[in-house]
């Protein structure tokens with residue numbers, strides 16, 4: 001690889017700059033929610049009216065090239081002189097109209113404005129005046145969180161008061177839209193028993209509100225669905241109010257989380273919401289240890305795949321420290337913050353910096369966003385208007401999280417998902433999350449070759465039929481654990497819905513049939529193993545990487561299944577860990593299937609009753625990741641869209657732009673802190689060789705190093721050498 005000469009570099013940069021200037025101009029007539037790509041937010045505290053330096057923030061908006069700002073308007077605290085009774089004015093506001101001032105200067109600076117609300121809680125005087133507007137438990141005690149009263153979503157607070165606040169804000173200040181930090185009201189563990197709820201639920205279900213959690217009770221499941229339905233109504237009602245008062249593009253967009261598990265616990269239905277909104281404001285500020293950086297890219301892909309490839313997803317990215325413990329006023333270590341933002345870019349997410357408080361004494365946090373936001377501006381044409389390239393679809397559904405996950409969704413749903421996803425990232429196999437109701441559309445749009453079910457147990461008949469249809473048409477399948485065991489309400493089926501494809505049946509007596517026993521098993525660990533056939537001739541080809549062992553560590557528990565195909569690996573039950581004299585296998589051979597591989601015409605199906613995905617998320621054993629990747633490669637017959645020669649953990653996310661460019665994000669996660677927050681410094685890698693499969697390509701350019709990369713071609717494969725990656729690189733292959 002040769003570095004570009006100064007002149008070539010200037011030409012390349014100039015060409016890129018021209019292109020990036022052209023892109024937004026061409027779309028100048030598009031509504032704001034399709035144009036505004038970079039956001040900033042100073043989340044005001046109650047004392048900020050007395051200390052904010054507005055000119056400082058205007059300069060920061062300019063420095064960071066934001067096109068829109070989120071400004072606190074109302075909710076828990078109003079930052080304008082509201083006339084609505086009980087709408088609490090921020091304690092430091094006095095007669096000031098800080099929201100109005102900020103809106104005015106933002107408009108002078110040509111920025112889009114989101115009015116920010118936080119609607120779910122209110123002060124004691126409000127509760128005293130209207131106790132029946134607030135959530136109450138079964139004993140009639142009000143629900144109080146952080147000293148504030150949580151409003152009920154079925155009473156006049158949501159039906160009259162909040163619409164009045166929205167109308168006041170939109171009519172007086174004409175923001176482009178309204179976003180709401182916390183709009184969902186009481187969570188799943190905070191059921192409300194007020195008269196409004198009793199009445200509304202009885203009208204729907206013909207029954208009283210359930211008094212206890214009982215997932216086997218149809219009334220309790222109906223209560224879950226009733227809660228979801230009310231949140232969708234709120235979404236629609238609030239949109240009617242803001243569009244009524246502010247015009248058809250004045251959107252109300254709440255806020256959504258990137259954690260499906262959390263979304264389930266607050267009744268926000270990802271698929272239904274994203275299908276009805278023009279834009280998504282994502283409150284997903286940081287990395288969790290068990291999910292890693294790649295979760296951000298994956299979240300962008302997951303939401304885009306249900307909402308539409310072109311919808312924008314700005315994501316609130318904390319510039320302050322969030323980790324196991326949070327420090328809202330101290331800077332997030334720069335390397336940690338950068339990798340999170342860059343992973344968002346790799347998933348098609350738009351940046352939105354977030355500071356908490358108008359005055360910051362840790363000024364280092366102001367240096368984080370600028371270079372990233374400027375880089376985004378320069379290369380934005382490659383970062384939107386594109387579709388992912390992937391052969392693999394990871395299937396998910398929120399009903400599976402609700403009705404199969406129940407109160408153990410971390411162990412039953414999150415862990416298998418995370419383990420599978422991380423094994424694919426580690427193996428550089430690009431994958432796209434696919435909702436089970438979108439199988440037909442997404443597999444067609446992306447030409448997927450393989451669907452993966454990571455312990456996806458709850459499936460309706462129609463969803464199971466869509467999977468069967470995909471296989472019938474030649475698509476391959478990888479399923480783990482209890483996939484297809486239940487119907488969409490989480491009730492155990494007579495047998496696995498995909499039993500004929502998976503080559504296994506669940507006997508009448510089996511621990512998986514008992515929700516309590518299977519949850520206990522999912523949480524547990526024991527010293528168990530998986531046995532590989534001793535004779536190499538009998539070994540399945542996916543096991544080639546394990547020639548020197550007849551045994552793999554496992555950790556989970558399996559009971560007999562009825563298999564119609566000889567298992568490729570079988571289960572060895574738990575043996576004692578100590579004393580050493582006792583550590584020997586009581587049952588070296590059981591024949592209990594751990595892996596079943598079968599072929600159905602051109603389709604390949606791998607079924608892993610052994611929950612290696614969950615185990616990989618927990619134990620990080622390389623054998624587990626390697627076997628998951630080997631099964632995916634076997635199912636795909638080795639056909640992958642890219643290859644990367646480089647050591648370690650590099651998240652590869654390829655996209656195709658509408659203009660036909662192939663854009664590959666490479667995120668360097670080689671780091672002592674890659675799986676545990678926070679990253680403290682970057683560890684550069686290089687040189688790396690990247691090969692992609694593409695149509696006609698004439699040139700390759702790197703967008704971070706800003707160099708033209710010499711290219712070798714072999715058939716449809718194009719190879720470039722990237723000298724070095726510090727944190728991330730984006731390579732564009734153009735026609």
Ligand SMILES: [Zn+2]
Pocket residue numbers: 134135136152153154155192193194195196197198
């Ligand atoms: Zn209520």
